[in-house]
Amino acid sequence: MSRSLKKGPFVDEKLYRKVEKQSSATNKRPIKTWARACTIVPEFVGYTFQVHNGRHFTEVFVTEDMVGHKLGEFSPTRLFRGHTNKKEGIKLR
């Protein structure tokens, strides 16, 4: 079920304030964040975020196309290395 329109998009307050603070500065440093559930709003375009995936931070450069998606969609939490090869008994790749 999708989110109630009444509430508007979920944007992490702290993260939003951080972006605002940087918008005046000329150099945009990547912002570290754990707020994977935060919706990407137009103000975020052109910023780089480091989105936590439970292990490390994935660099996410926000483009216009990403608006409306969540930050977490760009920082995969699972790593699939392929299936084991039974005969060899070792992981391939």
Added chain:
Amino acid sequence: MPRIAGVDIPENKKIRYALRYIYGIGPQFADEILKDASVDPDLRAKDLDDQQLSAIATYIDANLIVEGALRRQTQQHIQRLRDIRSYRGDRHRRGLPVRGQRTRCNARTRKGKKKTVAGKKGVKG
């Protein structure tokens, strides 16, 4: 045989049902089109006169995206998800279910026919 929306040729069916053979037109749009073009939905497709056909075609052209254009649009949406490297785009790339369904079993529509792995439970290796 009447032609509507480019290549589609419906047949001896009532126009209400025949229209659904066009990609992008289902029960709802079929009825909407016929109502707007004021064509009797129970007429057979072959019994429509040119004027009725053109009324239907005009409505589709003006209001709906069908056939090739719709397929292209859908493809573009998927391509966008891939290009921005989102999770959903990744699932499309791998041919796995996109909307969070389980993949331990089932999911055959996306994964295709079963690929039996030798040595797995019950299968002689």
